Amino acid sequence: MPSMINIQRRRLLKFTGLTAAMAAVYPFLSYAEGMIGMGNQASSDFDPDVEIELKQEVVDIPIFRGPETRVWKVFGKVLRGPETAIVNHAESYIAPTIQLQKGQKVRIILKNNLPAQSILHWHGLHVPSKMDGNPMYAINQGQTFVYEFKVLNRAGFYWYHAHTHSVTAKQVYSGLAGLFIVSDQEEQALDLPKGEYDVALAIQDRTFDDQNQLYYNNHMMQRMQGFLGNQIVVNGQPDYVLPVASRAYRLRLLNGSNSRIYKLAWDDGTPITVIGVDGGLLEHPERRAYIMLAPGERREIWMDFSGKAVGTELTLRSLSFDGSMSGGMMGGMHGGMGMGMMGRMRGRMMGGMHGGMMSGGDLPLGGDYAVLKVRVSKQVQAQDKLPERLSAIKPLRLQDAANADSPRNILLSMRHMSALLNGRSYAMDDIRDDEIIPVNTLQAIAFDNGFSGGMGMGGMMMSMPHPMHMHGEQFQVLKREIDPRFRAGYETVEAGFVDSGWKDTILVMPGEKVTVLKPFNDYKGVFMYHCHNLEHEDMGMMRDFLVK
Incomplete structure (x- = not known):
């Protein structure tokens, strides 16, 4: 320190x-x-x-x-x-x-x-x-x-x-x-679940040693991939069980992990009904078989336990997916080996290095494991109805952006033991001309994670998912584009994106470019943008916008 x-x-x-x-x-x-x-x-x-x-x-x-x-x-x-x-x-x-x-x-x-x-x-x-x-x-x-x-x-x-x-x-x-x-x-004004039926859940992963102490070792592999713990904790508690009544709940989910990405689904196949994202309620509920939740992102979901007997248990799991170190040269070298397999290899290696404390070895990125358990503990009578309309959201339009014809492109890359944005590492005194933004303007910004080429680590292709966060006012997602070389891995996650409403963090997969519309209203000064894989942020994958 x-x-x-x-x-x-x-x-x-x-x-x-x-x-x-x-x-x-x-x-x-x-x-x-x-x-x-x-x-x-x-x-x-x-x-x-x-x-x-x-x-x-x-x-x-x-x-x-x-x-x-x-x-x-x-x-x-x-x-x-x-x-x-x-x-x-x-x-x-x-x-x-x-x-x-x-x-x-x-x-x-x-x-x-x-x-x-x-x-x-x-x-x-x-x-x-x-x-x-x-x-x-x-x-x-x-x-x-x-x-x-x-x-x-x-x-x-x-x-x-x-x-x-x-x-x-x-x-x-x-x-x-x-x-x-x-x-x-x-x-x-909405009749959404309130009080004890409105539950906020912070999902994180941690590793504890045999003396119950938090274990964190900033070794090279951990810095490059991001910390992966071997135990899921919810609201700071391991093996979390949420007791519920037989009625509807509003569950607010935060991915507060350093780097772990979750693919969340109910184990009984019940669809996940999303009512809110980072910046509040959606206009209408949206249903998904699963939802992706990257570090820094939030989702609010409606879950109705009515009709379920006391003692019924449901598990919210993170399903397997391909975080994709495939495509390009890495695809050729590893035969399309996905992040799940890479994570397991990494876990075994780290386990050998650290006396069995496998940093993510038991829970590899892209693996299948339980996140939390829900247990119906009491019967109640309730007449819960999910509103068809939740909120009014004015959509932002590309034609209203000050740079509609030339979105600001931000290239995400891992190179020479550094995590970079447009080839630059973080410095407090290094605001460039293309990072200066007029106040009270709408800006089109594209996060490019190898979609246009240019990713690399030395002479090798190295691409990882990056959850990109921008400080200040929230943004709306305009479009996603994927390099066809990464299509196979992308198909394991794309149905879980919820890009409606207001966002402040967006997951950008390998080979993907995500374009957003972000207002810069009201306040002048310095506002950060960075990867919310916290190890990547600390490695330098963070920059400042100067709003003037």
């Missing part, structure tokens, strides 16, 4: 030298205020409806029998406003759930009591640049950062997590992530 912090400090010295020049060109930017370790204080002219204190601490919690597990945990307290704004999870490493209403003004006071720098990002929220949790604002142990913003987002299932430069993966893995739920009048 100290060596990483020293690297950050050296970069900041270089970064600080650019402050005067940047301020002259972009006077609205105040980089001096945003240097690592400077913190941020409350504004005298900001009158919050809700004020929350979040403290980050190192604690031991009981996850298994035997020794307690050391984690980095967030504790929340409401200082002003309704007590329901915070729900702490005392016996889990999961950070508090924050519950707010659209239109509320919120002040969040982050106190860092960890032996490291840290900062939190509000994933999916449309907030000012300085309140977004950019790594440049990381605070030291003992320091405080005060966030102040108005909740502009529609009702939806958002989340928050650490976003500290080069150590985001380890910090999120250690416990620095929580749920963020926003409600509004449109949603409240």
Whole structure:
């Protein structure tokens, strides 16, 4: 950790030298205020409806029998406003759930009591640049950062997590992530399941050693593929069982894993009814045999357990799929070998290297395994009916984009032990001309994961799925295109994409190009875009847009 912090400090010295020049060109930017370790204080002219204190601490919690597990945990307290704004999870490493209403003004006071720098990002929220949790604002142990913003987002299932430069993966893995739920009048007018029948579920994978401690080793293979744990945990609990009544539920699913992608389906073949995605409710329910859920993505589903006897059990599984290191040269070298087989080989290799703690060996990427179990525990009488219309969403149009004739193309690549965007690695002081965007414009952006060629690792073709996330306002998906060489693997996942509604994270498969329409409204400043495979992000697959 100290060596990483020293690297950050050296970069900041270089970064600080650019402050005067940047301020002259972009006077609205105040980089001096945003240097690592400077913190941020409350504004005298900001009158919050809700004020929350979040403290980050190192604690031991009981996850298994035997020794307690050391984690980095967030504790929340409401200082002003309704007590329901915070729900702490005392016996889990999961950070508090924050519950707010659209239109509320919120002040969040982050106190860092960890032996490291840290900062939190509000994933999916449309907030000012300085309140977004950019790594440049990381605070030291003992320091405080005060966030102040108005909740502009529609009702939806958002989340928050650490976003500290080069150590985001380890910090999120250690416990620095929580749920963020926003409600509004449109949603409240619907007769959707509420209270105990509205359940949020954070799905993650972890590896624990024989002393019940979290195991994370940043070895080369883990960095290149991303961390894969050998155990699924839900809301911080292993072998998770959700007790339900015989009625309809609203289940909110978050993929909070570092890198694992899930292909979720009910084991009895019941279709999954999707009612919401990253940015809230869809216009109409959509049914899928399975749904793909990449790191950072959320799905809200309607599940009706009425008519099922007490004791009935259902399992939500992740089905097998081909993450595809096939196509091109790798396809020729491995005979079309998919990510599932590659993951199993990797697991066996890592198991040998690490004394049997197979980082993903028991649960390879693209394997088939249980995620959580649902057990009907009581009978109730309910008249639940799924609304045919859920929300009104205005579709964005390509012809309204400022760059309709020339979408911004972002090439995703793994090369020379680096994860790159348009051949560039992350740096705080490296905004290029093609990363400057006029405020209050709609932009067409294409994420190209080898569709147009150009992927590579040395002289070899190396392509992996990349869940791409953009900070700031959410976007809509315009189209997907797939290189025919990757078609066989792609067919194992494509029926599970839910591209309707508002999104902030999009899974881009090998050989695929996904074009989205993203507004850049209201706020000027620096907003990140990056791969939400957190190991890839820490390897440099992250850049900044400058909105001016």
